[in-house]
Amino acid sequence: MSLLEVRDLTVGVERSPHTLLREVGFTVEPGEIVGLVGESGSGKTMASLAIMGLLPRGIELRAGSVTLDGRELVDPATGEIHRTANEMTMIFQHPRSALNPTMRAGRQIARVLELNQQMESREARDEAVGMLSRVGIPGAGRVARAYPHQLSGGMCQRVMIAMALACKPKVLIADEPTTALDVTIQAQIFDLINELVDETGTGVLFITHDLGAIAEMCDRVTVLYGGQVMERGTLRQVFTDPRHPYTTYLFDAVEREVDPRVEEKGVNFALQGCRFGHRCPYVHEACAEFPPLYPVGDGHVASCFLHGGTDGTS
């Protein structure tokens, strides 16, 4: 049994044929960092919001299951996901806008401790300062008394991480946690997340568009495109032996020589078949159907008919 298991998660726009996530699945084990990688519009943020039970208005969960420690979070009656704020927490891309601008940093952490750990206010205040120094903030007492606008972006992200950890979560969802930060500060935050995972055994779902960040941080990785899982495997499997044409395409995008006069086409979310079909060099008739995940190695799967037996070339 996995710590977090997401199966066949399907999310769409109400009263519309648009499907934003199609049968998305992955697992996270304790102490593991699992990457969810894709370009903008791939559905990576939508997936994390669905898991947290934070889907925006007008977006509905159509099918699927999310289990945390074996407990089903999808309510069979309403089709909604139970919020589990103290067992699963999230850190966001823009830490300063995720913090309350009118409340001192220390107070925001202390409130989490009071609500989730039933601490007395004095105890929570001291613990909040302790949490701040644990996330590598020098002069934690001073930072605890500062408002978010008085802190740098890197500092705000550390405060967010301290707040997320104050709940002692089983799973931490990090949605582009360093995209808004400079690379030298990003390196510090990556180090911090690694350290905390080793220390606490928290499982991390690490969402990013940056393949380099995945390579630095993750143990396993799921590649998303147009709301469809393209490929899933260990970091080494996916990076050294990519089996889906989209994964190869994504890796090459960094280096490939392209015709500058031709434009990239977007995703059609109403499409029935493979979402990558319109850009895929290997597209054929079968791709008008939705491709299942075919095994291509030990725990390594790819959603592509190329690996599908009958006409397969794998």
Added chain:
Amino acid sequence: MALLEVRGLHKVFGHGRSAVPAVRGVDLDIERGETLGLVGESGCGKTTLGRVVVGLQAPTEGEITFDGEVLDGKLSRPEYRKRVQMVFQHPAQSLNRRMRVNTTLSEPLRLLDVAAKDEIRGRVDQVLRLVGLGPDYLLRGPRQLSGGQQQRIAIARALMPDPDLVVLDEPTSSLDQSVRGRIIALLRSIQAERGVAYLFISHDLSTVRRIADRVAVMYLGRIVEVAPTERIFEDPQHPYTKALLSAVPSMDLDTRGTRIILEGETPSPSELPSGCSFQDRCPLVHERCRTEDPVLRPHGGDRMVECFAVTERAR
């Protein structure tokens, strides 16, 4: 003689105790038809430097020579504007939402009086083709374009007066990886065709590596190292350049965990220590760095480095 020569450039915002020195004594050359990459982290002054070069901001001190002519307070003149143009980070914000592509592209020609009225249409078509868009885009507004298309239009607008230098401030940072690749390829093909020089400002080192001929690294308002692109990436010399490059996450699984992690954060430009501004985060810091200001010195042929530890050792 270089196309653009910047000497001793300073730009200070504010006065007295609240003064923030954004650019603190920069020397810079850009040759005809070359791409100079300007990299550094937020707040290092790279955007301010770009804006001063274009003439959007007046320098506090220093001299800019363009094509042999010293521009003393002439930065905002139309003659200079025709020849130096700018592309901004967010095309959605830099394009006028009320203007169709057609107007956006012909406006610079009318304002700068570059072309006769009957020539304008032809030049718009020509530049639109150059950026890979057809005449069917002429009547669209910015909101009917994707982010990549908007940036193509912004580049086209900058190219309209046929400039000698285009300052590109993070032109691909708001775009997806695959779109980014195409914009870079587009910029290179335009350069090959028209011989325009670029000052390419970015915090994204891998993009800079793909387009720049030379790279200048900025830290706290000063250029700390400048060299041909491959020399910067293959063999960085300044300790800040080294840390910056090693902090970029690499897709190479074998280099995992070999980053140089700098301690602390960039100090505020209004509270700089005396001596080298990198001293508090530098692994090579010694006595002299705390008292004396280092200057850019040649270090092996076509490279300049601003660091006592590097340039003195070589002597």
